[in-house]
Amino acid sequence: xxxxxVVTEYNPFHNGHLHHxxxxxxxxxxxxxxxxxxGTFLQRxxxxxMPKWERARMALAAGADLVAELPYAFSSQKASTFANGxxxxxxxxxxxYLCFGSEDGxxxxxxxxxxxxxxxxxxxxxxxxxxxxxxxxxxRALSLAFKEVSGEGDGGLADLSKPNNILGFQYISSIxxxxxxxxxxxxxxxxxxxxxxxxxxxxxxxxxxLRKSIFSGDGLTGIHSYVPPGVYGIMQDWVQxxxxxxxxxxxxxSLQYTVLSMxxxxxxxxxxxxxxxxxxxxxxIRGASSFQEFMERLKTKRYTWTRLQRMCVHVLTRTTKQExxxxxxxxxxxxxxxxxxxxAGQRHLAAIKKTSTLPLxxxxxxxxxxxxxxxxRAADIYAMGFPGSLRPERxxxxxxxxxxxx
Amino acid sequence: xxxxxVVTEYNPFHNGHLHHxxxxxxxxxxxxxxxxxxGTFLQRxxxxxMPKWERARMALAAGADLVAELPYAFSSQKASTFANGxxxxxxxxxxxYLCFGSEDGxxxxxxxxxxxxxxxxxxxxxxxxxxxxxxxxxxRALSLAFKEVSGEGDGGLADLSKPNNILGFQYISSIxxxxxxxxxxxxxxxxxxxxxxxxxxxxxxxxxxLRKSIFSGDGLTGIHSYVPPGVYGIMQDWVQxxxxxxxxxxxxxSLQYTVLSMxxxxxxxxxxxxxxxxxxxxxxIRGASSFQEFMERLKTKRYTWTRLQRMCVHVLTRTTKQExxxxxxxxxxxxxxxxxxxxAGQRHLAAIKKTSTLPLxxxxxxxxxxxxxxxxRAADIYAMGFPGSLRPERxxxxxxxxxxxx
Numbered sequence: 001x002x003x004x005x006v007v008t009e010y011n012p013f014h015n016g017h018l019h020h021x022x023x024x025x026x027x028x029x030x031x032x033x034x035x036x037x038x039g040t041f042l043q044r045x046x047x048x049x050m051p052k053w054e055r056a057r058m059a060l061a062a063g064a065d066l067v068a069e070l071p072y073a074f075s076s077q078k079a080s081t082f083a084n085g086x087x088x089x090x091x092x093x094x095x096x097y098l099c100f101g102s103e104d105g106x107x108x109x110x111x112x113x114x115x116x117x118x119x120x121x122x123x124x125x126x127x128x129x130x131x132x133x134x135x136x137x138x139x140r141a142l143s144l145a146f147k148e149v150s151g152e153g154d155g156g157l158a159d160l161s162k163p164n165n166i167l168g169f170q171y172i173s174s175i176x177x178x179x180x181x182x183x184x185x186x187x188x189x190x191x192x193x194x195x196x197x198x199x200x201x202x203x204x205x206x207x208x209x210l211r212k213s214i215f216s217g218d219g220l221t222g223i224h225s226y227v228p229p230g231v232y233g234i235m236q237d238w239v240q241x242x243x244x245x246x247x248x249x250x251x252x253x254s255l256q257y258t259v260l261s262m263x264x265x266x267x268x269x270x271x272x273x274x275x276x277x278x279x280x281x282x283x284x285i286r287g288a289s290s291f292q293e294f295m296e297r298l299k300t301k302r303y304t305w306t307r308l309q310r311m312c313v314h315v316l317t318r319t320t321k322q323e324x325x326x327x328x329x330x331x332x333x334x335x336x337x338x339x340x341x342x343x344a345g346q347r348h349l350a351a352i353k354k355t356s357t358l359p360l361x362x363x364x365x366x367x368x369x370x371x372x373x374x375x376x377r378a379a380d381i382y383a384m385g386f387p388g389s390l391r392p393e394r395x396x397x398x399x400x401x402x403x404x405x406x
Numbered sequence: 407x408x409x410x411x412v413v414t415e416y417n418p419f420h421n422g423h424l425h426h427x428x429x430x431x432x433x434x435x436x437x438x439x440x441x442x443x444x445g446t447f448l449q450r451x452x453x454x455x456m457p458k459w460e461r462a463r464m465a466l467a468a469g470a471d472l473v474a475e476l477p478y479a480f481s482s483q484k485a486s487t488f489a490n491g492x493x494x495x496x497x498x499x500x501x502x503y504l505c506f507g508s509e510d511g512x513x514x515x516x517x518x519x520x521x522x523x524x525x526x527x528x529x530x531x532x533x534x535x536x537x538x539x540x541x542x543x544x545x546r547a548l549s550l551a552f553k554e555v556s557g558e559g560d561g562g563l564a565d566l567s568k569p570n571n572i573l574g575f576q577y578i579s580s581i582x583x584x585x586x587x588x589x590x591x592x593x594x595x596x597x598x599x600x601x602x603x604x605x606x607x608x609x610x611x612x613x614x615x616l617r618k619s620i621f622s623g624d625g626l627t628g629i630h631s632y633v634p635p636g637v638y639g640i641m642q643d644w645v646q647x648x649x650x651x652x653x654x655x656x657x658x659x660s661l662q663y664t665v666l667s668m669x670x671x672x673x674x675x676x677x678x679x680x681x682x683x684x685x686x687x688x689x690x691i692r693g694a695s696s697f698q699e700f701m702e703r704l705k706t707k708r709y710t711w712t713r714l715q716r717m718c719v720h721v722l723t724r725t726t727k728q729e730x731x732x733x734x735x736x737x738x739x740x741x742x743x744x745x746x747x748x749x750a751g752q753r754h755l756a757a758i759k760k761t762s763t764l765p766l767x768x769x770x771x772x773x774x775x776x777x778x779x780x781x782x783r784a785a786d787i788y789a790m791g792f793p794g795s796l797r798p799e800r801x802x803x804x805x806x807x808x809x810x811x812x
Contacts, residue, residue: 257660260786261724289795380666
């Protein structure tokens with residue numbers, strides 16, 4: 001049996017994801033597809049539009065066989081840690097291929113790039129450090145350092161200035177580093193740019209532009225043609241039950257409150273609050289009436305918007321540097337939580353359960369790990385995005401919801 | 407010049423307070439009246455209905471000449487600490503008399519009681535400790551222990567089972583302990599009981615019943631006949647400007663969020679979180695959709711509702727045991743912040759400024775004390791009760807608002 005692994009956030013699942021799933025399956029000639037998916041808070045430093053269980057249901061509806069959660073300690077992280085967590089889970093679940101979407105769409109340049117960087121490893125990381133010391137943002141330093149070590153006119157390498165290429169390259173690095181037996185594949189991303197915020201005319205739009213459309217006041221109506229009908233139905237049910245779609249606005253009060261309640265020293269102990277950012281956060285939040293306004297006050301050239309949003313997630317969940325260090329530990333996910341499966345997925349799970357290198361967490365109360373502690377706290381905090389009357393139920397959900405089965 | 411001191415919360419100022427002010431002034435033959443008033447969070451463990459500046463304006467409108475703030479470290483506290491803070495401020499402001507309202511209305515029984523307790527001090531505190539070990543609430547243990555040491559049939563003592571008598575007695579204890587030169591006086595409280603929650607038919611109702619009427623949906627209309635016209639005007643202006651009247655409901659989300667974000671260990675470091683209450687708080691808050699529901703889940707025989715509400719205030723402001731210890735220190739207020747004054751009050755302030763035993767805090771940014779840190783944090787957290795768009799202005803108010811002058 002050939003098993004395909006994909007790394008996802010599905011926020012929300014859209015036609016571009018469907019395209020990627022289907023093409024990846026073809027490319028890998030896969031019999032089974034496993035998706036690793038971010039849980040409550042995502043790589044861009046945002047709360048998930050809908051809870052992980054509903055997003056797992058979308059993935060299953062669109063053809064995934066098994067959906068596992070990427071723990072908080074890896075999901076709200078820079079690309080390398082995000083990739084390390086995802087790769088370690090796919091490997092433990094027995095995936096043969098990891099297929100990612102990229103702007104380049106060819107795997108050879110990525111492999112050549114990995115080789116090239118391996119050769120110049122020291123010079124590369126040295127340059128990144130130097131650029132960052134000069135106040136450059138991490139992605140920009142990465143891209144410049146890469147240009148330097150890859151040499152003038154040396155063709156055939158991946159273009160690491162593009163966001164999906166960067167992330168894809170991280171998967172390959174993780175596979176190498178973890179000596180995973182997975183084979184990396186890539187699919188060319190269609191039309192929609194990762195950072196697009198306007199809805200295009202076709203049937204494929206970026207998740208960013210879909211979220212923008214939803215929160216512009218149109219709700220779900222504007223996104224109808226960009227998501228598979230099954231997914232649209234899940235979202236429609238959610239909204240028609242009076243449940244909210246989440247964004248930072250629903251958490252801004254809690255963020256503001258928590259910053260006001262912390263001393264600068266406490267704030268500086270939070271993960272990703274570096275180099276005096278604690279004072280900038282404190283000043284910026286006092287004058288802001290919304291998350292957007294706060295972020296605009298907070299933003300500097302030194303840090304990307306995404307990096308700062310991730311930091312805000314850690315402030316919101318009050319995740320300290322020490323807690324994160326213990327949770328991430330060896331840059332491998334320490335357990336697997338299954339969010340959903342169909343029959344094929346269930347059979348596969350039963351088959352590999354005994355030999356898997358990572359423990360399966362079925363009941364989170366009876367498992368103990370610093371990373372799980374962060375997952376549970378993140379889920380609690382995520383419940384604060386719901387109206388007060390729904391919170392008791394949402395606070396139980398994290399413990400009481402069994403994996404979604406279709 | 408004869409100076410009267412009164413200890414107040416004015417939440418809101420009502421006809422009973424007016425009666426007390428006028429009668430006290432007569433009794434003391436006072437030329438000047440100084441009110442010490444709780445700031446943002448009150449002795450019962452509740453947020454103040456309106457900010458301290460507006461409540462100071464009410465006091466001035468009703469005849470007080472000078473209003474000083476009782477710092478957070480003393481206002482959200484058991485009666486003895488509350489009294490110690492208030493007495494030390496009045497003493498430093500040069501008051502000759504402290505006149506309190508009581509059910510008894512005669513000062514002699516209080517003085518006899520103080521003498522009696524002084525005599526049996528050891529046995530008294532021993533008995534209180536014993537009763538509390540057996541699971542009794544503090545006020546009940548106090549009352550029973552007092553009955554014991556005061557002896558059978560020994561008449562002429564104050565009835566320390568009544569709430570205003572208890573508080574009044576604490577003022578006398580504080581005066582003795584601090585060797586204050588203030589002379590205690592008392593006025594008999596009229597009709598309304600301290601704990602009444604229904605509006606009576608006269609023109610005097612308890613602050614509790616006024617707040618209840620306001621939040622029952624009637625807004626200000628129901629309380630019109632129970633507050634002086636000047637005060638009613640201040641409240642009406644407030645509400646008509648679209649500003650909210652505060653109660654715990656406006657802070658429940660923040661309270662719930664903060665408990666969810668804290669470990670049991672962190673919670674147990676909060677002031678007044680004793681004897682495993684941290685676990686009870688964590689469990690109770692997960693299932694509650696409102697502050698009332700949370701309190702009902704939290705309540706046990708061992709602790710009074712008020713004691714638990716005060717603890718909730720400290721959880722909300724994340725005030726630790728250590729912070730409170732440093733703030734309260736020698737059970738004396740460490741500074742004076744003036745909330746409001748008329749011309750007479752201002753003249754008096756100018757006259758005693760140089761000789762006052764406590765520093766006057768004019769600009770809170772240029773004064774440093776653990777108690778002031780708590781005041782400023784409490785004020786920040788209080789701003790969270792306002793809608794998001796008003797918060798930036800409310801967060802500035804604590805630093806930018808000069809004393810009210812009429």
